[in-house]
Amino acid sequence: ITILGFESSCDETGVALVTCSPGQVPVLRAHALYSQVQMHQAYGGVVPELASRDHVRRALPLAREVLAKAGAELAEVDIVAYTQGPGLAGALLVGAGVASALGAALGKPTLGVHHLEGHLLSPFLSADPPEFPFVALLVSGGHTQLMRVDGVGQYGLLGETIDDAAGEAFDKSAKLLGLGYPGGPALSRLAQQGDDQAFDLPRPLLHQPNLDFSFAGLKTAVMIALRKLGPVPSEQQKADLAASTEAAIVEVLVRKSLRALKESGLQRLVVAGGVGANSRLRRDLNAVAMRRGLRVHYPELELCTDNGAMIAMAAAMRLQAGLARPNCDYRFEVRPRWELGAA
Ligand code: ATP
Ligand code: MG
Numbered sequence: 178i179t180i181l182g183f184e185s186s187c188d189e190t191g192v193a194l195v196t197c198s199p200g201q202v203p204v205l206r207a208h209a210l211y212s213q214v215q216m217h218q219a220y221g222g223v224v225p226e227l228a229s230r231d232h233v234r235r236a237l238p239l240a241r242e243v244l245a246k247a248g249a250e251l252a253e254v255d256i257v258a259y260t261q262g263p264g265l266a267g268a269l270l271v272g273a274g275v276a277s278a279l280g281a282a283l284g285k286p287t288l289g290v291h292h293l294e295g296h297l298l299s300p301f302l303s304a305d306p307p308e309f310p311f312v313a314l315l316v317s318g319g320h321t322q323l324m325r326v327d328g329v330g331q332y333g334l335l336g337e338t339i340d341d342a343a344g345e346a347f348d349k350s351a352k353l354l355g356l357g358y359p360g361g362p363a364l365s366r367l368a369q370q371g372d373d374q375a376f377d378l379p380r381p382l383l384h385q386p387n388l389d390f391s392f393a394g395l396k397t398a399v400m401i402a403l404r405k406l407g408p409v410p411s412e413q414q415k416a417d418l419a420a421s422t423e424a425a426i427v428e429v430l431v432r433k434s435l436r437a438l439k440e441s442g443l444q445r446l447v448v449a450g451g452v453g454a455n456s457r458l459r460r461d462l463n464a465v466a467m468r469r470g471l472r473v474h475y476p477e478l479e480l481c482t483d484n485g486a487m488i489a490m491a492a493a494m495r496l497q498a499g500l501a502r503p504n505c506d507y508r509f510e511v512r513p514r515w516e517l518g519a520a
C-alpha cells in the first residue's frame with residue numbers, strides 16, 4: 178500500500194510518500210518540507226492566517242516534488258493521509274481540504290492522522306527503530322508528556338506539563354534573550370559557549386513524586402536573572418544564561434524520564450518532538466542510559482520537528498495494526514484540540 182501524507186498543523190508544510198507491506202516496517206520513499214519560519218519571524222511567532230494561506234501555496238508543489246523524488250506516479254497512491262489535529266484550525270483545514278480533494282480526484286480514500294501520534298511514531302523511521310513496549314518522552318512546541326506505549330494506538334498518559342511545554346520554555350527564554358523565533362535551536366547554539374552553572378535556575382516539580390512538569394516559572398526566573406544583569410548584558414552573560422536555562426530544562430526532562438522508566442519497569446525510552454533534536458538532551462540521556470543499561474531511541478534529526486514523513490508513517494502503522502478507518506466520502510473535519518488516546 179502506498180500512502181501520500183500531508184502535514185499542515187502549524188508553520189511547516191510537509192508531504193511524504195510511504196509504502197507498506199503486511200508485517201514489514203513501512204518504508205519512506207521520499208519527503209519534502211517547506212518551513213514558514215522566515216515569514217513568521219517578523220512577527221515573533223506564528224500568525225495563524227498567514228500560515229493557512231501559505232499552506233495553500235505549498236501543498237501541491239511539495240506533493241509533486243515528493244512524487245518526482247520517489248519516481249512515483251500519482252496513480253500509485255492508495256491512501257491520502259493528512260494531519261487532522263491538534264493544531265491551528267485554519268492550517269489543519271488546508272491540509273485536510275487538499276488531501277480530501279486529491280483523494281476524491283483519484284478515487285482513493287483519505288485518512289486523518291493525530292499529529293502527536295506522528296511525532297510519537299517518527300523514531301520508527303530512524304536507522305535504529307524501537308520495539309514495543311516503551312516509555313515515550315514527547316517534547317514539542319505545544320506538548321510535554323510521558324507516555325507508556327504498548328503498541329500502535331495503545332498510549333497511556335503517565336504525566337504531562339501543567340503549564341508551558343518544554344519547547345515553549347526554550348522559545349520563551351530565547352525570546353527574552355533576544356534570539357528570535359523559534360528560539361530553541363538558537364538558544365541551544367548559544368548555550369554551547371556558556372557556563373551552565375552560572376545561574377541557579379529552578380527545576381520545577383523535580384522532586385515531586387509524580388511525572389508532571391512545569392516550565393512557566395523558569396521563564397520568569399530567566400526574566401529576573403536578565404533584569405539583574407542590567408540593560409546591556411554581555412554576550413558571555415547571555416551565553417551563560419542560555420546554558421543554565423538549557424541545563425534546567427534538560428535535567429527535569431531526563432530525571433522524569435528515568436522515573437517513568439523505573440515506575441513502569443521498562444528499559445526502553447523513545448524521545449519524540451522538536452526538543453528531541455536538542456543535543457544536550459541527547460547527550461545527557463545517552464550518558465545515563467549507558468550507565469544504567471537502558472536503550473534510548475530518537476527520530477532522525479530532520480524528523481524531530483514537524484514533517485510529512487511522520488504523518489504518512491503513522492497512517493501506515495495504524496493501517497497495519499488494523500486501527501485505521503479510511504474515509505471514502507471525502508467529508509472532513511479537523512480537530513484543533515485533540516488528546517492522544519481519545520479516539
Ligand atoms: P506540537 O507538536 O506540540 O503541536 P510543534 O509542532 O510546534 O508543537 P515541534 O515541531 O515538534 O512542535 O517542535 C518545535 C519546538 O521544538 C520548538 O519549540 C523549538 O524551539 C523546539 N526545538 C527544535 N529544535 C530544538 C533544539 N535543538 N533544542 C531545543 N529546542 C528545539
Ligand atoms: Mg514549527
Ligand code: FE
Pocket residue numbers: 292296317318482483
Ligand atoms: Fe509538532
